[in-house]
Amino acid sequence: xxxxxxxxxxxxxxxxxxxxxxxxxxxxxxxxxxxxxxxxxxxxxxxxxxxxxxxxxxxxxxxxxxxxxxxxxxxxxxxxxxxxxxxxxxxxxxxxxxxxxxxxxxxxxxxxxxxxxxxxxxxxxxxxxxxxxxxxxxxxxxxxxxxxxxxxxxxxxxxxxxxxxxxxxxxxxxxxxxxxxxxxxxxxxxxxxxxxxxxxxxxxxxxxxxxxxxxxxxxxxxxxxxxxxxxxxxxxxxxxxxxxxxxxxxxxxxxxxxxxxxxxxxxxxxxxxxxxxxxxxxxxxxxxxxxxxxxxxxxxxxxxxxxxxxxxxxxxxxxxxxxxxxxxxxxxxxxxxxxxxxxxxxxxxxxx
Numbered sequence: 001x002x003x004x005x006x007x008x009x010x011x012x013x014x015x016x017x018x019x020x021x022x023x024x025x026x027x028x029x030x031x032x033x034x035x036x037x038x039x040x041x042x043x044x045x046x047x048x049x050x051x052x053x054x055x056x057x058x059x060x061x062x063x064x065x066x067x068x069x070x071x072x073x074x075x076x077x078x079x080x081x082x083x084x085x086x087x088x089x090x091x092x093x094x095x096x097x098x099x100x101x102x103x104x105x106x107x108x109x110x111x112x113x114x115x116x117x118x119x120x121x122x123x124x125x126x127x128x129x130x131x132x133x134x135x136x137x138x139x140x141x142x143x144x145x146x147x148x149x150x151x152x153x154x155x156x157x158x159x160x161x162x163x164x165x166x167x168x169x170x171x172x173x174x175x176x177x178x179x180x181x182x183x184x185x186x187x188x189x190x191x192x193x194x195x196x197x198x199x200x201x202x203x204x205x206x207x208x209x210x211x212x213x214x215x216x217x218x219x220x221x222x223x224x225x226x227x228x229x230x231x232x233x234x235x236x237x238x239x240x241x242x243x244x245x246x247x248x249x250x251x252x253x254x255x256x257x258x259x260x261x262x263x264x265x266x267x268x269x270x271x272x273x274x275x276x277x278x279x280x281x282x283x284x285x286x287x288x289x290x291x292x293x294x295x296x297x298x299x300x301x302x303x304x305x306x307x308x309x310x311x312x313x314x315x316x317x318x319x320x321x322x323x324x325x326x327x328x329x330x331x332x333x334x335x336x337x338x339x340x341x342x343x344x345x346x347x348x349x350x351x352x
Contacts (some may be wrong), residue, residue: 001119001169001252001307003259004127005352010345011077024332024345025077031335033063033070036086040064040093048105058109061098064090065113066341068120073342076123084128087120092133095140107148108159112339114145114166115252118173125173141170150179152186154210157194157234158242161249162339164190168253172260180260187253188264194246195271196228203228227291231271231278239298240279247275248304248340255307255347265311272308273318280305280326301326303333306343310350 013021028034041064047056071087074080094117101110118141124131131137149163149170167183170176189208196204204222206213212221219226223237235243250268257264279301282288288297305327313320327333331348335341 009352020331027332033067040090042094042097044099047102048109049103065116072120072123095137110148111162111166115339118169158245160190161246165249195275196232231274237293241300244302244304251308276323280322306347310347
């Protein structure tokens with residue numbers, strides 16, 4: 001999700017004390033994820049029920065992954081090797097221990113943690129370099145995470161999108177072209193079915209997996225919404241938080257494809273610009289019409305717009321007034337404590 005060139009840009013901005021990167025860096029440095037006294041809390045079986053009940057290692061795993069990524073970023077920007085070593089210690093603790101995820105939220109948990117681990121691992125492996133147990137960590141990704149996420153999900157779309165993000169990131173770290181291609185194909189199908197645009201016709205596309213294949217089932221799957229407008233998402237009428245998860249995962253995968261040399265941003269740009277504009281408009285205070293979710297939505301999109309806003313507005317030159325207002329007013333965007341972290345730092349106005 002983050003290239004060396006992007007990190008070099010960020011490092012230069014933080015070194016110069018420029019904003020918003022310095023405020024974002026200081027926010028990250030002050031977070032609990034940056035603590036060098038953090039003790040990893042791995043377990044052999046992470047058990048996650050619906051809404052993390054039970055929560056047996058779920059929060060620990062996600063937050064240790066975010067901490068490993070946080071420490072890798074701090075090391076790259078500051079040069080302090082203690083942070084690289086802490087990142088490695090966190091990854092080593094889990095790769096020596098975890099064997100499985102269980103209970104109903106296991107696929108989503110695997111997707112969330114599996115999305116973040118490779119971000120840390122790529123920085124440490126390719127930029128820091130000295131990591132004796134790197135192969136064991138790769139084996140963990142290959143055997144514990146990838147088989148769970150690669151098949152996708154028929155649940156709400158944010159599940160499958162996060163699972164594909166994990167699959168894509170893991171495939172990149174493993175240099176596994178076959179898994180990468182498989183995950184990208186499912187990602188493209190799910191993205192097209194998650195965000196509606198008028199070009200789709202009178203209704204959204206059916207999801208790529210599951211039993212939703214009639215209009216009535218589709219409306220039910222779209223939380224009862226039967227009026228479809230550009231940018232509406234499958235979970236909009238559920239709440240903006242889960243919709244934000246889906247939008248975020250799409251942006252992370254698209255950004256990874258750009259770095260990997262087969263940029264999908266142009267192909268998802270129409271859906272993403274409408275989705276961002278649609279949801280940020282209401283977050284910014286526009287009244288919700290009666291035709292959208294009965295006139296009432298549950299806001300809370302979260303810190304999820306920087307990657308897409310940078311790609312669409314800055315790189316592709318798409319005017320995105322609502323998204324700009326939302327994004328700039330919430331800087332520095334921090335972490336959702338699940339799989340989104342420090343994207344004002346890594347992607348705000350980043351031309352690399």
